[in-house]
Amino acid sequence: MVSTFGSLETGRRGLAAQQGAIHTTGNNIANANTEGYSRQRVNFSPSKAFPPAGFDQPMIRGQFGTGVDIKSVQRIRDQFADNQYRDKFNQNDYWETKSGTFDRVEDVLNELSDDSLSKAVDGFWQALQDLASNPENTGVRSIVRERGRALAGTFNHLSYSLDKIKDDLNQQINMSVHQVNALGQRIIELNKQIAEVEQTGQLPNGLYDERDRLVDQLSGLINIRIDRAESGGNSSALAEGKYTVVLLDEDGHEVGAFIDGERNKLNELSVNAADKGGQANVSLSLGGLDISGKRVPGKLQGLIEGYEKDLPDLTRQLDDMAYTLAQAFNKVHEQGEGLEGSKKGVDFFSGIDQKDGAAKNIKISDDIENSLNNIATRKPEAPIGDNSIIDSLVKVLSDQTLTFDDGTKGTLKSYIQSMIGNLGVNVQTAQRMAKHTDILMQNADQRRQSVSGVSLDEEMINLIQYQQAYTASARMINVVNDMLDTLINKMGV
Amino acid sequence: MIVMRVTQGIMSQNILRQLGNGYENIAKYQQQLASGKKVSRPSQDPVAAVIGISYRRDVHHVEQFKRNLSEARRWLDASDSALDQVTSVLQRVRELTVEASNDTYNIDQRKAVNGEIDQLKQQLAAIGNQRVAGKYIFNGQRTSEKPLSVNENGEAAGEPPTYISHVDVTFKGADPQTNRFSVEISDGTYIDINVDPATVFTQGLFDDLDALQKKLLDHSSSSEDISGFLSKIDQHLDEVIAARSEVGAKTNRVDLFVNRLEQQEEIAEKAMAANEDAEFEEVIIHLAQQESVYRAALSVAGKLIQPSLVDFIK
CATH class of the missing domain: 1.20.1330.10 (f41 fragment of flagellin, N-terminal domain)
Structure with missing residues (x-):
């Protein structure tokens, strides 16, 4: 038989365990809206039965249970769901970044707006047409100069705006790398704290949640895989250990360890983004090891691509246009002559000695700035009303044989069109992918939340369940108390 | 089919997202109404944008030739x-x-x-x-x-x-x-x-x-x-x-x-108008549709977010 007061102890354990469960339920409810919180569950297990096995065990028939113990308080979390979410978040952050960059580019190069490049070209063309019918008119000449300025100015503005975006990207690249390292630093600290707790056999659920939240953030910036290193000591089987964070390239191959969980050491990411000889270049290294050639998807990659490729490509196209147009225009202009006493062989545009940076540097030549008379309209020595040169200048703007860098031949307008068409498709693709991956990410997040999220209904049912069990345990103590009363006070001595 | 454990968090997130989408659509149609344009950025319809550049050029040229004439x-x-x-x-x-x-x-x-x-x-x-x-x-x-x-x-x-x-x-x-x-x-x-x-x-x-x-x-x-x-x-x-x-x-x-x-x-x-301009009747109808969808979503949200078991346990 168990001892007289043994059942009281069983009741006490029942009370304590249910109270612990109610406390955990309360904690879940309180954190129902805490981001990254995983609901917690109290794992009960029956306490050791009496009598325990042994040579000196009391000779009792049957082993009696002694109540309940709280074995552990565990967070409910699915690592697979975590991995999926991080994978999708990684893709989404990449596309969001691309789409964000392209959005800004589209703002700059919006050919549907009123201050577009094609509008400036049309304006210039119109002024030249007016000059063709009024070659001797100084007023019309000044309009031609003004519209020419506007065209050059539009090139300058677009090139400048793209450069500005590129500079911003450079800053963002540095900031993102800084963020990656800061997150890594905090993960390392958490690894350390978690290991200390785990070695005592406890489960630091709050720290786990905190660390996973940081890893979530990290996974948007760079593509990672999480491996686990045991903390050792008296770790529970449920312990999650220290995180090792491995950088993966787009095919899922390891690039290198960002955090080595075993030794709890951080290999810092460092970056250097700069324009070298007009060529934007980003070099990335991990713990001193150059990994520039590897493509690690994520926000950082999106920024790097924008800086190294997307924006320089557009700037190059603008340069190409400004250079090709201005060269062709000057070539015709040089052959002509302006009003009486004008200089001969004058360029209309200047600042276009080299293709690189032509869009940024193009301007009206000093000769034209100094005197409107120098705008060439006629063949040298021809009468003032000869408009053959200005007619040829008009034709340059719709010349279908301008040859551009990429080998295409066509008018300036057709080149703008193909540039805008490409940009539009790129923006659209990025936006679509961002939306698409956002839905996938939301789905993954919901799957994760469906495992870890707090359901108030569920908690309420648990609460009732635990409360009832608590009440029943109390009742049990009452009954034992009554029994003892009977035994002590009511039995005749 | 995975049976999902749906929590209040998931529910409110979904509702929030749907409301956001609905509102985004309303904003889109409203912008079309305000600007009178179906396409205001190349990415909304790259083809229309590219063709639009040609049409604009044509309009400019015609204007100028009329002046020359x-x-x-x-x-x-x-x-x-x-x-x-x-x-x-x-x-x-x-x-x-x-x-x-x-x-x-x-x-x-x-x-x-x-x-x-x-x-x-x-x-x-x-x-x-x-x-x-x-x-x-x-x-x-x-x-x-x-x-x-x-x-x-x-x-x-x-x-x-x-x-x-x-x-x-x-x-x-x-x-x-x-x-x-x-x-x-x-x-x-x-x-x-x-x-x-x-x-x-x-x-x-x-x-x-x-x-x-x-x-x-x-x-x-x-x-x-x-x-x-x-x-x-x-x-x-x-x-x-x-x-x-x-x-x-x-x-x-x-x-x-x-x-x-x-x-x-x-x-x-x-041609330019057909390419870029919004058709008002169509946009207004779309807007009305989106508005009613949005209203419905709001009223459903109002009903769903509120109750949980808490409301029924005394």
């Missing part, structure tokens, strides 16, 4: 009225010649005729030196130079040279290379908008008039000597009329192009 029309109209005046002047010269060739005219009367011809010559020079917007229209590309110069105290004329004054008009050489002034009136099509000066105000015309005047002042001139000029004057009249009919033909051509451009403009603008 009105310039052409101005020149042609001015030329036409000038030639009309030239015709009357020459007709008057012809009348005077017919009168003077009458044997009853004595030398004094012929002198009077000579004086009137001097006046008419000056008038011809004035017509020939006419300007449109500051440009001489009868001097080909030399638009800033007078084609005709007038010397009011020319060589004494007459036989013997007893005549007091004489008006000399000189036509400054015609150079076929520079006699055409043309403008572009549609992509790649040019039209000469001036009258070739060599066909009207020729030195020949003024030489003939000078010769006529000489005969008028010559006592020995017979009436046949003077009437002999009639055929020359008729020849010059024919030249003017020919030039005038050419102007008329060009004016017709310009009018034709104006009509064509107006059609083109309409087509280009229509």
